[in-house]
Amino acid sequence: MPTSPRQLVAVLSSAAVIAAAGLAITATGATSASADSVQLLQNPGFETGNLTGWNCSSGDKVVTSPVAADSYALSGTTTSSDYAQCAQTVSVQPGATYTLTGKVQGSYVYLGDSGTGTSDTSTWTSSAGWTGLSTTFTTGASTTSVTVWVHGWYGQGTFGADALSLIGPSATGSPTPTTTPTPTPTPTPTAPADTGFQHPAYFMPLDNTPQSVSDIVSNSGEKELLLAFVLDSGSCTPAWDGDSAHTVASDTTVQADVTAVRAAGGDVSVSFGGYNGTELGATCGSSSALAAAYQKVINKYQLTRIDLDWEGDDLDANMAVRWGAIKTLEQNNPSLKVTLTIPMTTVGLPDTGKDEIRQAISTGARIDVVNIMDFDFGLTSGTETQAAETVAGDVNTQLQSLYGWDAATAWAHTSIQLMNGHTDQPSELFTQSTFNDLLAFAQSKHVAQFSYWDVNRDRACDPNTVHNWADGACSSVAQNPYDFTKIITKYTG
Template identity: 75%
Template sequence: MTLTGKRRRPAPLVAALAVTALAVGTLAATAGPTLAATGTHPADTTQLLGNASFESGLSGWNCAASDQAVTSPVADGSHALSGTPTASDTAQCAQTVSVRPNSSYTLTARVQGSYVYLGATGTGGTDPSTWTSSAGWTTLSTSFTTGASTTSVSVWVHGWYGEGTFGADDVALTGPAGAGGTPTGPTSPTGPTSPVTPADGGFTHPVYLMPLDNSPQSVSDIVSGSGEKQFLLSFVLDSGNCTPAWDGDSTQTVASDTTVLADIQAIRAAGGDAGVSFGGYNGTELGATCGSSAALAAAYQQVVTKYGLTHVDLDWEGDDLDANMALRWGAIKILEQDNPGLTVSLTIPMTTVGLPDTGKDEISQAIADGARIDVVNIMDFDFGLTSGTETAAAETVADDVNTQLQSLYGWDSATAWAHTSIQLMNGHTDQPSELFTQDTFNALLAYAQGKHAAALSYWDVNRDRACDPSVPHNWADGACSSVTQDPWDFTKIITQYNG
């Protein structure tokens, strides 16, 4: 994130004004191991949900006030679920069932409507979800493996804020029955105050890593030394003629890359995942040179396809802030349509009072163009510390963003937090007035945990080591923290975050 580290930062931004509406989605499905992989046999598989086709109304389900069982339209039988989300409620319907630890399950449903989501929480691992938009009935499916101590999970289906009525039918959770043998029934409250699933629930603490710059550590060393298995690899830029390349280097094009691909394969082999960040403070972002939304979407798609991505981060900074927005969001809309499981985060530099005008404009344009933003990733540093402590200042900025999102979109606080990622910077930042120590990180970990933010992240792993005192270093060096530390101190703290 540093200027010396080919990421950042301009001078502190001026105070921001009101924010405009934000469209968000939820995390794409994460497939679990096969039945054979966990020793679960097909003979153990059964449908675990009660009243799965809503033939007995909403009995056995915990649903929002607007949900109802209707006789038309239906996918099968005589009834189906119909939900109508509002500006502050997704019209979720959920059911809690008994399951077995260390076992594989498949969740399916027939759905119709705009932005219909299906998923499960409390699985003890990566909670899965998937979504679609369809005028007619279509099947959604995802799977997961329960944790070693998991004995129940909550499965749910819902629409999206203000996106119109949706339908669901034939919901099925198949796998080995738990000790209870039958559904345990609803356990959570209904309506807008229901627990909110984070927008990127399976990617709760991705740390940034520059895999080809700033003396990167090996992925195997990071994983073994810190336990971190979630990464945002940075940055893909334009090396000329709308050609995606790492750091914008024509010798490191995505098309010819083998090094980063091997890193991603190693991360996944360790049980983790990686996303890719486009942009940064330096270099030429693809949206500045690709001449159309279609061309930009094709460039982004090349990266998504190359690495099999389900997470992308849009880090538009410097001259790219609030620039070519119609072209950029037109491209993201195409990308989302072509990759329905893709999660998109928008990274925005902060002011002392939250979102800058440029960030608000970006969100407003996304809404106008029908592009979905799943997570707003706030760069909670480099705004300059004018008084108080670094911890208090970072909390105030994040609180301001939360209040802004509530007022602009009609959300309650929990919903706004569920779509906000807090990004920190370890050690010296680009602003000499700022310093993030291990104690600062620990305090902000507790803060984010209490808010149930979508994610807690930081820039960056390359800097998670002490500087060599015998060698001159920049104030915010790209390859070390400039503070006293042991290797992986900051990453170990971030990795503890679980939402």
Template identity: 60%
Template sequence: MRRPVLLTLLAVAATALGAALAVTVPALADAASVTNPGFETGTLSGWNCDPTDSVVTGHARSGSYALAGAADGGSTAQCTQTVPVLANTSYTLTAQVNGSYVYLGITGGASTWTPGTSGGYSALSVAFTSGSATSVIIYLHGWYGQGTYYADDVALAGPAGNPSPSASPSPSPTASPSPTPTTPPGNGSFPNPIYLMPLENNPQNISTAISASGAKNYNLAFILDSGGCTPAWGGDPAHPVAGDTTVTGVVSAIRSAGGDVAVSFGGYNGTELGATCGGSGALAAAYQKVIDKYSLTRIDLDYEGDDLDANMAVRFGAIRVLQQNNPNLKVSLTIPATTVGFPDSGKDELRQAATAGARLDLVNLMAFDYGLTNASDQVTSVQLVAEAAKNQIKAVYGIDDATAWARLGLQLMNGHTDQPSELFTVDTFRSLLAYAQAKHVGWFSYWSLNRDRACDPGVPHNWADGTCSSVDQQPYDFSKVIAQYRG
């Protein structure tokens, strides 16, 4: 069965800048000072940088030199510097950056980023208040696998602090540990999407479902190839995306109710577009047709069966093209679970996405159909599998626990699953809702709305039927639980 499952200075005139700063920063003779702000020493002196960072010519925004940060699959190419400040004082940090997914910020404080600068320099600017601190660590970095970024003309607007030995920047790249990398922008306002097959498995009226359950976010499944690299619902030639009106109406109803949708490509059955479209360009064009048709800002990639960890250079190459052409596009990758978290093939997909420069905003764990662990109950079993997956994300990306949880999606299945040893009741969902809230996972989801009703006892049903849950329940009981999750 299936689950068919992210330093022009702020562009204002000098007089306007002075006026703005006068509001929040005292007009003192001594201004805060960043050491080697334009890298014009021709070295990284004053900065504490990753080994992949260097100073180069030919890419400067002003002067002769610029920072070059080579963000590869294992590094964000971070540079930091400790700068003395006055306590309880307002400052504005700015820099000129050039590249994809460049971050500017204060360790443990405010930050900002750009998804891309269209081939030239642009400004990043972030305001902050020092609080009780007498020094701050400023940073610049890229993101895993996004390639080389350039930075120049770093500045900190505000009054000078009082340097002390502990606050002086160290020229040694290994003198102090780099701050934890800032996570990409994440999944945003989509914390509880329910999977829905809008044309298969006897879908409910979506307006009725929203009104009854309060659930407003949905992952619509699945887009497959109907032949010749043609996106269609369920891969059915009778339901090509290009001529669709039915799903368009579903999308409109969801958005009119204040919700949003993602579209999921793949699933367990049928032919996924990445297997037949040829190169990354053709595949990106096929995906783009779906994005344009439904004005999507989110897509979900569900590579299962023989598509799992297959043809990844083409698939993730296409996703990178899509993200370049759609800077606000959020991408989730769905991976089946095992009793020890993600399979090795799933972990390899994460690495290959980074190598290809494809950003994954969320990694969705299908926490069902793996067979129970040695835990005595379904809730504990899912918790063990989710913890393992979190640790795997943490290891692949080199991030901390909280960031790893925020990038992990937890997807359940209501009622009977394909594994007879598994059973998710409404009470199971409630217990796992509390767990998801405690961990602040990236999303809390389930397969599927089509099953959120009791089975008709007068009609034969499969063990894990696609149109009902096979457990005692009232309509939309499971969706009501998912709707409560806020991240």
């Protein structure tokens, strides 16, 4: 989103679709297991009749039917907040090759490993009947234990797992596996949309003459704020607006705003990026460094949601580092919801945006909501409402292709973001009437979120002062304070 006028960025590339369900991800470069390969899992088929040897979710239990082999199997029941994982930590040899296999049934069932010291691997499938899964990894030079796991996916019902096996060299002097849980990776599938944050309004707490949070809450009713922007102030240091005088670590001002919103019964998310400044993903150098920088912000404000607003020269740039960092964050913060914000063209997603999504899928990083900036593409014909609806419809078709979703699922993972008053494109104008029309459209499609840029602009401009075309602190249209925010807050999904 802009803090000053900007130009739409769009480039062309070809489309692609995601890999078919059930594709196994196998580490490359592994040597074959040594001759003394043995079964390393304790209670691998749950034949004790219980979960001995495993560290499992409360949604997991051992059952006698259905089973894939022998008398017992694991049955996991997922919920909207729990994917019913069962994990076991096993002693291994450094620099050795191991193969993990099992039989599973159900929707979105995952088998994988973490803590290998090299590249963690995973595989998944959706199957009504028992289906075999297999993945292979090689441990790092100093790795002495790994965690293997099986789980379903949020809100996908009950899954089964049986006949699990980890084959490879035993750890010298440590043949007995332990059960200490360690963080496990979060895979790429379709998670339920974030329905607890339906109408977040962007707000710049330190720029563009911000209103007080108490005034926003009291006079607009908005209690869901998307705080913008955290950037790099140098040396991979997160700071508000990239200002070295206002690093996240030293902040008290935004922290007070966050506290006030939560005291009123609301919540916040933080947006990384924007059109101006230096985004952390451009300078942190590695996925681990970037994840650590983002984590500082998550920890500071106790966030359960973040927004990735990679614009300008950050569009589709440094994706291996960026999505690697997001995958790490999702592993370390299981309840974290991630929104990817993408500028629009007149035909929906730019090809850079499509490629970002494809690379997230390839990396194994989850995008919970795709936030479309449904403005700044330029109005060439018809009304602003018609143009915004057409672009949103184009994105829906594109998300179906990228993810293999049906239309309803694609809408449920889409956020429609508007801009009040004048946008950066002189051909565009969003009035209160336009917002109301698009509110009805969003309601009819049951989108994940209905949002806008931004609260700072939700007031009339002072006629005695010279203003920019798309001023950062006012809308340039006739209005009462918070007219646009009040419309946004009506959205209920």
